[in-house]
Amino acid sequence: MKRIFLLLLAFTIIFTGCAKSVDTNTAQGIYEDKIVVGTTGAQQGPLAFIGKPYFDGMNAYFDMMNENGGIEGREIELIVLEDEFKPETAIANVQNLINDEKVFSLVGLFGTPGVKASIPTVQEAGIPAVYFATGATAPVTAGKNFFPVQPNYAYEGKLMSQYAVDYFKAKKIAVIYRSDDVGLDGLKGVKDGLEIMGKSDYLVAELSFDAGATDFTAQVAKVKESGADVLINYALGGGVSGVLKELEKMGMTDLPQITPYPNVSDSFVVANLEASPNAILNLYGMGWVDMTRPAVEDMVGAMAKYYPESAVNAYTVSGWIAAETFYKGLEISLENNSIDELNWENYITAMETLEYTEGIIPRIAYSPDERNGVTNMALVQVVGNTWELQTDYLEFKK
C-alpha cells in the first residue's frame, strides 16, 4: 500500500511539473498558453484614486494585445496583489509573486514605500522588473534587472529649476513642497539643478507642508514676502490644490507655478478650475507623455472597451505605459530567441537594447549602463480645462 502511495505521489509530482513547464530552459511563468506577470499596489483605500485607474490601464493594454492574438499565441496574464500602500505587505506580495505564483516578470510595482522596500528582494531574485510607479530614484541604480520608466522626482526637480531660469527668466524661486519622499526628492533636485547652473542664490524660500494639510496660509504668506518670480509647487494632488486656492484668495494669481508630472491630467484641472479660476491659468506642469500621439487613441479605445466605468487619467496612462514597455521588451526578446527559450537573462539582455518611440511617451530606451527611464520632459500649461504644450521635450543640460 505504501509503495503504491509513493508511486502515485511520484507520478503526480512528475505530471504536475510536466503539464506546466514548457521547456526546462524556459523561465518560470512561461506556459503553453500564457505568460504570467505580476505586480503589487494599492487598489483600495485613500490611494485607490491612483491605483485603480493605473491597474485598469495595465490590464487594458494586455486585454487589447491578448484579443489581437497575444504574443506568439500566448496571452499575458497579470496578477495584481493588494498591499494597501504598506511596504511590509508589498515585500510579502513580491515574494509571493516570485516564489509561489512563479511569475515571469514584475511589471509596474506601485508606490514609493513598496517599491523601495521590495528592491532587495527583486535584486536577490534577479527577476526582470519593468516600470515602477514612483518617482523615487532608488530603482535607477538598483541593478541590471531593473527597468524604471517614469521620470524620477530628483531629476524632474533639476529640470524644473532649468525651466524656471531659462523659460521664466526667474531670479527668485520659491519652493513649496510636501515633507515626504516626493517633496524632499523634488526639493533636492531643484537645489542640485540650481547649483549645477551656478544659481543657488536664486532659491529664496523653501516651504514645507505635511501630507493632508488643509491650511496653506503661512506658506503662501512667506512666498509673497519672498518676492518670488516663480513658485515650484512640489506635491501631489490635494497639496497643490490647497496652494492654488490660497493664491487665489490672496490675489496672487499672476505668479507662475510649476508642478510635478503626476498632476498633469485633465481631471486635476477640472477639479480645480472652479475653485481657483485665475491662479490655475498660471499653473505649469512637467509633461512626460505626449497626449497628441496616435498611441493615445489605442489607450482610450481599449479603456472604453474593457473598463468603461474606470477613469481615464494620468494614472491610466502610466499603467498603459508600464504594460506596453514590458510587452515591447518581450517582442524584441523574441527577435533573437524562440518563446521556448525565453528566460530572465535573455529578456534583460534584450531590454538593454530597447529603443521605442511609437508609444505615448516620445522615447524610452535603455543600454547596459542606462536605467534613467524617461529624461525628456516638456513644460505644459493649463489652458481652458486641459494642458497645452509650451516647449519641446528637453533634457537637463549636463
Add this chain to the structure above:
Amino acid sequence: MTIFLQNIISGLETGALYALAALGLVLIFRTSDVINFAQGDIAMFSTFFGYRIFEKYMSYPLAVILALLFAVGLGYVLERVFLRKALKLGIINKIIITMGMLMIIQGLTVIFYGTEDYYLRKAIEMDNFDIAGIIIQPNALFIIFLTLGIVILFNYLLKNTKFGISIRTTAEDEETARLMGIPVGKVYSRSWMIATALGALAGILVAPKTQVSISMMLDIHLKSFIAAVVGGFSSFFGPVVGGFLIGVADNLVGYYWSLDWKTAIVYGILLITLIIKPAGIFGKVVRKKV
C-alpha cells in the same frame, strides 16, 4: 500685524472644522465608550453623497440638508448593526470594529463614487473682504460662527432638555442611567446620529478647501482626535477650544517659527500641556473613593 491677523483668521476657520469633528468624537466616546476611528470616513462618505446629489439633482442648501440626514441614517445603521451588540466588549474590541467600518466605507466609496477628486462649492459664495490688507472670506466667517452657534446650542440642549440630561447621565454611568429609566439604547443611537451629522457637516465645509476625495478627511480626523485629547475627552466644551487652538497654533508656529518643525513644535507644546493637565485643558480627573 496684517499677516498675524491673516494667520489667526485662517487658523480659526480650520480650527472650527477640527472642533466640529472633535465634538462628534467626544459625544460618541462619552456615551458609548467607543473611540470612533471611522468618524472621518463616515464624514467623507456623506460628503460624497451630498456632492453627487448637488451636482445632479438639487440646490446646494437642499443637498446639504439631505447629506446631513443621510449621515444621521448612516450613524443609526452603523451603531445598530456593528456596535450595539458589542457594548459589553472591551474598548480595544470596539476600536477594531470601528477600524473595520472604516475599511468597509473606504471600499464602498470607491465602488459608489469612484476615485476622482471633485470640487464642492463654498457655503457662502461672496467676494472676499479686504480690511486693511487682511483678506477675509465670508465663507470662513460663516464656518467660524456656525461652529460657535452649534457648540452653544449643543451645550444648551445638554443642560436644559431631557434628551441632554439623558446623554449626560449615560455618559456618567450607564448602569445608573438604566436604573433611572433612561432608554440607554436610544441614547447610543442618537449620539451616533448627531456625531455623524457633525462629522458630515465638517466634511461639507472643508470640501471647498481640500477637494471631495477619499482622503479629504485624513488631516481633519487626526487633528480632531488631538483636539479632543487636548481639550479633554471628558468635556463637551474642551474639544472645541482644542480645535481652535490647534488651528491657530499651526499657522502661527508655521509662519513665525518654522514650517519644517511646525508639527513637532505644536504637538510638543500640546504634550507639555497634557503633562501639566493629563485629562486635557477642560477635562476632569475622576477620583473614586475606596
